[in-house]
Amino acid sequence: MKPVLKRIFELILILLILSFFTFLLMYLAPGDAAEKRLSSQGVAITKEVLDAERERLGLLKPFFVRYGEWLFGVCRGDFGMSFKDDMPVAGKLWSGLSNTLILAGASMFLSILISLPLAIVSAFKKDKAVDHVIKLFSFIGNSLPNFLISVLFMYLFCIKINAFPIIATGSLQGLLLPTLSLAIPISGRFIRQMRQEFLLQMSEDYVIGMKNRGMKKRYIVKNVLYNSSGHILNIIALQIGTLMGGSVVIETIFRWPGIGELVMDSITARDYPVIMGFVLIMGVIYVLINQLVDVAMKRLDPRIASAGRNGLGSDDFLTSDKKGGAHE
């Protein structure tokens, strides 16, 4: 029971740190929120109006009171009012988030669909021609920024061939190019890392034993897959952050109405409550997924249980170092 409690305590602590830094960031942000808000609404700014607005927005209260009020609101699902149009931020964020989840989910699914079979083929045909071709493609995919891929896609498919709509309007056809643009760099990374993992498994005694006993290939694949499932899960989880950052870029390019496009519009408009909500929601999702993967990994491979993964919950920093979170 104790490790569970410890984990929950750590989770709460890290979410508190996240919320604090999010708030601090906005607190330190240049510019006066009240002035921005008034000028964006086209109100003539006088000293009295400005002071009244500051009072109304609660900007005159001390830092920790404001942080507490904000945090309390967020816990109840109230992210404040947008500076731009006085609409509740929460509604905007949730509708954007659902669109982003569609895009991100589709990209992740496609990436796994592409990379898992290719990584298996590549690992089992090591140093054969197929392996070299797959390695080359995954290397190039890994090296291309996603904005580059999407701009080139747009040029090729929307302008040269005219096969797809330029603006993704939520249709299935419009979803394809943004999904591909996100999936290609991630697949490149997946193939490289999964191949590495499979090769590591294949050098273990049990695989060599199976080979010597003349077992069928597909049984060997099955066993290797089963035994590396924990690490594969980790490899996938490490790319969630890339997916989040990438979706901001891709949504802006294809005008996909997700949370990423919303936050870029808000950055231009200096709409701080929306940006705060974005950072907080993405951070919470990221932290939760990582914790879940951490737990799942230990279930799948009890050998790791004592070693710990990167990030939170690892007591032994030395062992977690090898798995290199920020490395690849």
Next chain:
Amino acid sequence: MNKEKLKLKIIYVATIAAMIVVLTLFAGFFAPNDPYATSAEGIRMAPSFSYPFGTDNLGRCVFSRVLYGGRTTIGMTFLLVAIAFVIGTFVGMICGYFGGWLDRFLMRIADVTLAFPQMVIAIAVAGILGGGLWGVLLALGITMWVSFARLARSHTYSLKSQPYISAAILSGKSDFYILTKHILPNILAPLLTNALTQIGVTMIGISGLSFLGIGVQAPMAEWGQMIAEARAYIQIAPWAVLFPALAIAITIIVFNYLGDLIMDYREL
């Protein structure tokens, strides 16, 4: 693959990488035209002899802008990796060598930093700071030092139990002397390899932020920013997008390949 062959390959790729760096670093020498000079009659001209990559929407020479843009992108990448390298190595060595509460405290900070999505934080920080050089460096640098710190820490920690370190301690050398003379040279190789692999990622980050309009600001040339700008008229002047795109792709591929080769070499 045998070691000699790999070594030769590394030398070839390193030469190409060095050529890219020199070409962009001395952009002022190689560029045929002024990258900021606009001309009303020469807008969106196709590639020609005097404008090898054509001209953009304002009649600026795309080739010169690619060279100058490379100086911004590559220069900032090197600067950022160097800063992260120095800070991370310093923190990691201190943690690994001294241990204790300072080690636990700093490594906890590193853990917390890794617990958040890097690019999301970078976008928020750069967006709020309103772009510019320092905004980008800060936005990406917040999380970058961690990988260096962890690596330096684990290597320092395992070196510490070596007999020659104990000998140095017993002979009364100062901690500073041991850290700089004995430990640093021995942990440099893995750290430099890490720095090399970080170059590609950092370049993608910097140009990505600039592409979004929250990185390097116009009129300063930067590859991501150039692509974002020319994207609007890609139908009329595709060369204004394709050449910076090619430049960024080639540069990242070369540096990533070099990183891979050196990692292979070190494993042999």
